Every structure is written in structure tokens, then in C-alpha cells.
Amino acid sequence: MSRYSAAEIEAKWQTAWDEAGLFRATRSADKPKYYVLEMFPYPSGRIHMGHVRNYTMGDVIARYKIANGFNVLHPMGWDAFGMPAENAAMASGGHPKDWTYGNIADMRGQMKPLGLSIDWSREFATCDPEYYGQQQALFLDMLDKGLVYRKNAVVNWDPVDMTVLANEQVIDGKGWRSGADVERRELTQWFFKISDMSDDLLSALDGLDNWPAKVKLMQANWIGKSRGLQFAFGMTEEAHGFDRVEVYTTRPDTLMGASFVGISPDHPLAKAMERQDPKVAEFCAEARKGGTTEEAIETAEKLGFDTGLKVRHPFNPEWELPVWIANFILMDYGTGAIFGCPAHDQRDIDFARKYGLPVQDVFVPAAGEEGHTRAENGKTAYVPPKTDAVRYIRGFAGAEVQNGSDAVDAAIDFCEARGVGQGVTKFRLRDWGLSRQRYWGCPIPVVHCETCGVVPEKKENLPVRLPDDVTFDVPGNPLDRHPTWRDCACPKCGAASKRETDTMDTFVDSSWYFARFTSPHADTPTVAEDAAYWMNVDQYIGGIEHAILHLLYSRFFARAMHLTGHLPEKAREPFNALFTQGMVTHEIYQTRDANGRPVYHLPEDIDRESQTVKATGEKLEIIPSAKMSKSKKNVVDPVSIVTGYGADTARWFVLSDSPPERDVEWTAAGADATAKHLARVFRICAEIAEMANGAAAGDDELLRAMHKTIDDVTKELESFGFNASIAKLYAFTNTLQKTQAGGTARKVAARTLAQLMAPMTPHIAEELWAILGGEGLCAAAPWPKADPAMLKDESLTLPIQINGKRKAEIVVPADMPPAEVEKLALSNDAVVKALEGATPKKVIVVPGRIVNVVV
RNA sequence: GCCCAAGUGGCGGAAUGGUAGACGCAGCGGAUUCAAAAUCCGCCAUCGGCAACGAUAUGUCGGUUCGAGUCCGACCUUGGGCACCA
DSSP states (O other), X not given: OOOOOHHHHHHHHHHHHHHHTTTOOOOOTTSOEEEEEXXXXXXXXXXXXXXXXXXXXXXXXXXXXXXXXXXXXXXOOBOOOSHHHHHHHHHHOSOHHHHHHHHHHHHHHHHGGGOOOOOGGGOOBTTSXXXXXXXXXXXXXXXXXXXXXXXXXXXXXXXTXXXXXXXXXXXXXXXXXXXXXXXXXXXXXXXXXXXXGHHHHHHGGGXXXXXXXXXXXXXXXXXXXXXXXXEEEEEEEEETTEEEEEEEESOGGGGGGOOEEEEOTTSHHHHHHHHHOHHHHHHHHHHTBSOSSHHHHHHSOOOEEEEEEEEEETTEEEEEEEEEEETTOOTTSTTSEEEEOGGGOHHHHHHHHHHTOOOOOSEEESSSOSSOOHHHHOSSOOOOOTTSEEEESSOOSSOSEEEHHHHHHHHHHHHHHTTSOEEEEEESOXXXXXXXXXXXXXXXXEEEETTTEEEEOOGGGOOOOOOSOOOOSSSSOHHHHOSSTTEEEOTTTOOEEEEOOOEEOHHHHTTSXXXXXXXXXXXXXXXXXXXXXXXXXXEEEEEGGGTTHHHHHXXXXXXXXXXXXXXXXXXXXXXXXXXXXXXXXXXXXXXXXTTSOEEEEOGGGEETTTTEETTTOOBOEEEEEEEOOTTTTOOOOHHHHHHHTOHHHHHHHHHSSSOTTSOEEOOHHHHHHXXXXXXHHHHHHHHHHTSOOOOOTTHHHHHHHHHHHHHHHHXXXXXXXXXXXXXXXXXXXXXXXXXXXXXHHHHHHHHHHHHHHTTTSHHHHHHHHHHTTOOSOGGGSOOOOOOGGGTOOSEEEEEEEETTEEXXXXXXXXXXXXXXXXXXXXXXXXXXXXXTTOOOSEEEEETTTEEEEEO
């Protein structure tokens, strides 16, 4: 009898699958198609356990669908543009291209031993000119359809390095290299008009039945549809060419609590004042300090500057309000100006208390004490949910007691009727800025001509290729300072012109790769027949961190690709089902250096038992699990796991224990246990393979357990219950080990076990299938079917509760009528004893579930 | 600051509103062995009790229900996102 050797069997069966062409996807009319896709990786150089978990989940689905007769598309590629390649070039010389393609080769080499059912013939990297050239073609088509335009937008500006910084390069408001105070600076940039589709992107969420509710909710909140009032405050006197300040508010019902008008430092009025008044300029410069993230702006100290200008309240010309410039007002949202009602907005009350502005209640709780004075002295605004009824003490429209939503509607109607502004619907979603002042990205294919202006490049000149001869020894965009690359002829008039040097946001690359996989090497972005056949992605799998941006941008792109004729109507929502998986975590092992700073240690360098560092014997501090990261040294390298235990162990482990949407903690003990379990399955099955055929008393019991397991595992796999299906497989293995059944039944059961394990641990399953006399490849065998007749139990155990507490249980025939169950329950000894002679008030019998006696 | 999640034994976790702790890890006891490794069998939430059994228990506090880990409200903690990390 042979022993389980992962190294031998894994290579053998991977070759067998390859030679059978099992995973090569071709269009076929006689099978239903199934497209399963995992979010493609960034080629950082090493695969990590998170990748293993992500791709194993997709692989389980893919293999399960193959066994169920589907024509499966399961591709893989590389999200290959991006900053780390440039950072590597800056740090250690070399070229981003060499770094990236080297990493891709390494990672492909690390991934292949996992035995994934991937059609590698469709592989591409987004930095392949073949791919980004088609992306440029898409860009031109979108430009043509009016989906792309240019406008000013703010970026993080490092005034020392004279360069634009990514948000992650801004640390506590300072540039990561220079340490200089970062400022927000405006630049002319390219934008996708995603806001044109706000309403559609929002309402179409309803149709995404197989998306997690939390992702839909996050997207809905991000799009942020709101109804409010847009109106103007007239200024007491004209200043800087302005006679009014246009504001937008979602709470017009609080208009009588207005205390000031606030404008963004980037508001045209603020800018006009800034040009003439050094004090304003000084304030605006201060207000623009810090990064562009909403988090930085929202959490920054609230700063205000009283312009000295005054506006009149729309309902009362005598009532004058001051105009302040405030750093927390965003020019990008609404009109860049607000009115502040401190009593009912936390930000406004913080601001009002700081600058001594009045605070006046508009409404108080509907029930409760009169003269609610929270706003009078307090620092906390009264902001009840809009669905709560409140009493308006300074209301002007609608009932005295009403909820916030009704009051807003009434206020809008009231204002519209009096010509004070109008009700408008606005979205929080902003247009997608795609310009990046960086080298390692897809060049934006336009030309700047002195006479013709901005001119799209001709399609026959695509791809606009990145030049190879660039250096990263100075900050800034190498395309800008390249001696010749920018020079070109205007596609319209032929005059000497300059290329655009901005490249595209890498989110563009990942917003259509799923469509490209349907015809990965075509000389158009997609091919109609292929897209029509393979789209949509039936199951998309990736991290929850992509819940908003990547998925929203992809939904926009799919719509844009439909508008430009590159995708069929049905692919406007490209992902039929979405699953968001959790991270792989690990403990952190820490000691401290002489200065008390933490020093981290790799798992292989420590002794878990004695909690010491192997080399030095130093005592360790063990910090509970956190996301694996290089800096914390809590990484487990999949390659060493595959080499040491085999791919099947790595695959089984990352799927077991934790539900797939939650984080899973990698532990050495768990990996060890998994390897032992697989060896045990192998041993049990190998013994069975050598048994003589024949029947025995235990046959029926074993086969019933087998059918139950088929049923359970199938149901769990259909609903991403990988951990639960593994638990059922453990239980069935225990049954198979203890059974008294004869050889024939045992072989059937063992072959079924191999099949049920195959999506998770395909190599050992294939080997067992072969030694147990399975026909052909296990990976190609049809999925086992549970016999409904074998699933029915004749009797069942019912717990009996008294007032909801379990007191006894009875065994009854499965089909016993409730009245008889009740009689039986009440005559049960333990029940009689517990009742102590009391008469039950009520008896609840839930058929097949429980009996509850209420006294 | 804002949006979205998650909190259950020593540990990972299971549980269509219906017996809380399946399955696995660790631990403990036993078998096998010259011995060990490997393997096999059994026990294993907490407290009290010799036991039968009783009480407590799903982050905290309240609520709905015959019945709540599950539904509702508030809070605490941890994680994800916040538009130039991918």
C-alpha cells in the first residue's frame, strides 16, 4: 500500500489535467457557460496567503461547476501598472517594466503549483501594450461619446519636491520624502463623467440580488442621493462682483436657525477676495494645508475667517448673517457654500462655539421636557434621525409636530411657492478623476496642439507606447522631462504638437479586464460573439476593501462600454454575483530593542511553546492576529507551505475553520493538523481499495451517511459554505473509518468522498479516485447526486422546553401528528416532575423541531 | 469625523427565531510499542455537587417573543472604506 506523498501526486495530476486540456475555455453551444473570476493580483513579487485563499475559493467554484456540466471560464491576469514599480525603480534603480515583468514571472511560478483550474492561455498584464492600447481605444470612444472631459481639481502638492503625492504618500499632512507641509493645489485634469450615471448606478443596485447587502448599502451611501433646497442669500452690498451666495442644504427646515453662511476656501468669492486681501490669502493658504482626503478634511481643526461681508435672510431682510470662509466646506459638493445651523449640525456647532456665533433651536423632542436647551449651552447638536417626530419651535412650513423628512418636503414646497430657490436632487458621487502625473500607467492618448487645442490621437496610431529610456533619479513625472517623447504631429492639422503626459489611474485598468478576458488577444477591446457568450461574470470573488471604488468604477465602465458598442446590453451590470472574502491573519511576535522600540520576528524564527526567539532565547510578546504584512513580519509564505506540506494542505486549511467572508487565522498547528488529516484520508481509502468486494450489515447505514453528506456538501458549496462543507467531510471521514460495511459499499463511499473533496483538494482526490477504480479523471467526473429516499429519517428527537428552558427530550416517529406529540410530551416523566402539578397554559408544538410548554 | 461590518469555550468556529458550542485545534486519560514517533479509543463551556442534577453563559445594557447567538434600540471594542495604495 502506497503512502500519501503530496510532492509526487501533485505534479503528476497537474500534468494530467494540462494534457487533457481540462481548463482550456472555448465557446460551445452544447453546454451552459459559467464565468468565475477572482480579483486579479498586483504583481508585488510574492504571492501571499490572501491570494491562496482568494484563488482557492474561485477554484472550488470553478471545479464544482465543471463537475456539474458547465463550460467554465476561469482566467488570470495581472494588475500591473501602479506606484510600487516606480518606487522600486527610485529605491534601487532598474526599470518599472523589468521589475514588473520579473515579478509576474515569479508569481506565476508560485501560483502554478497550487493546481488552480485556470486557463493560462488567456493571461495578460495591464502593462502589456496590447492591453493598454485597447484601453486607449476605449478612452477615445468614450471621449467621442462625451463621457470624458477636463476640469480643475485639487491634488496633494509637495512644495519642496514640486510633485503631486498620492494620499498614502501624505503622512500627518507632510510629504513622505521631503517632510514638507502638503498643500491642496488645483490642476487641470481628465475626468470620466460617472456622475451622469449616478441615478442608474444607484437604482440598479436593487437588481443585484446576489451581491452582499453591505456592499450595495456602501455603494448607495457613496453615491449619496439627496433632495434639498438650492437658493441664494442676497448680499447686503455687492462685493468682488458678487451680489449673492448660492447655497445648497439638505435641511431647509432649519432655515430659521441659520447663524452664518460658510464658503469653501476654493469658492469663487473666496478666491476673488484672496487676490485683493493678503489676510484672506493668508487664511486660505492655511486652510489649504493638509491632504485632500475626506478624512483629513473632516478631522482637521475647524478654521474660519470672517470676511466681514453680510447676507440677508431670505425670509426677513432685516436679519443679517455673516459670511465666513471655512476649511471644512468642500467646493466639490453642492455649491461650495452652506448656511450653518449650529443647533442641529455637529460640525456647525463646533464652529459656532469656537467663533462665538449664535445657536438657536429650531425643534425640540416631540415628547419630553419643554424648553429643550441642549443647543443653548451645550456643545452637542440635537440631530435625531429624520424619521423621528419632533416639535418645531421655529418652524415655518408643515405641522408643528412632524418628522424631519416631512419637514424638509414642506420647507421645499414653502420656499418654492415664495420664489426662494428650488428643490433639487444632488448626488455625493463626484466625477472620476483619471489623470495621474506618473510614468508607469496607460498614457492618455491625446495631443495638445497650439491651433487645434486638445486633439484625440488617431486610432491607427495606437498604442501610444511608454518610452523605455526614462530615469527615476529626480522626483516628478519622467514623461514630462523626456527629451523627445512628447513631440508629435497634431493628428488634425499636422503641426508640431505635444503629447499629454498624464497617464491613467490604475483603476481604469481594472475596470474592464473582466471583459477583456473574453477575447484577451483581439485587436479590438472586445469581440462581440465572445463577449455575448461569456459575459457576465457569474461569480466574482475578491476583498471587501474593493466594495466601493473598484466595483463602482467597473459598473460605470461596463455601462460606458455598452454605450460605445463594446459590450452587450446584458453586461451593463457585469457581475451577476459577488462574494467578498476575508483576510488571512497571523499572530505577531515582538520583542523590544534597547530604546523600547518594537522588533518583529518571523514565525519560523521563534519557538511558540516557550515564547522565545530561537536564536537568542529572548522572551517574546505575542500580539493577537493581524493582517499579514511584511513590516510586522507575520507573513507565512505559501511557497514554503506548498513545498513542505503540499498544495492540498494549503488549500484545505485556508478554506476550513473560518467562514470565507471572515478573516482566517493561519496557525502552524492548524496546517499540521490539516496535513495529518489528508494523510489519514489517504490511508483509509488506500486500505479500502485493497478490500475484497462484498456486502455487510453496515452497508445501509454507510450509504445513508454518504447521501446525507452529498446533500450537505452540495448545499454548502452552492452557498459558499466552504468551512461547513469541510466539517461535513471530516464527519464523513470519521464514519468511513468506523463503518462495518462491506468492501463494495466502502469503495462507493470512498470514491464519493474523493469526489466531494476534489474541488478543495483536487490532487489527493484524483489519486484516490484512481486507486479506488474511478473512471477517467475525477476532475471530469459528474458531481454525485444525493438520493432523496436515503435522506429521510424514520424517527427524530424532539426537545421539550418548559417556559423556554429545555427539560427533556423524546424520540418520536417522523410523521407523528402534533396532537399526539403534545400528549407524549406532557406524559414524559421529566416534564411531569418539572411541572410540579401545575396545569400548562399553552403547549406549542413546532413539527420536527421542538415542544414548548408554557405554565 | 462620516459610511459599512464583526464580537459565541483555552483557540478557530457551528447553529432556516426552536436542544448553544457541530467539526477542527490544543489539553487530559487510555491502548499499541523495549522505548519513542506515528496511529487508534475515550473525556473536554463555567461554577456547585460523589452523583443524579442544578445554576450561569453567545461584547455591555435594555426591548420584542411561548422561545433570541439570531429581530429592534443604545453603548463598547476590533476591522474595512473615505475618491492619487491596489
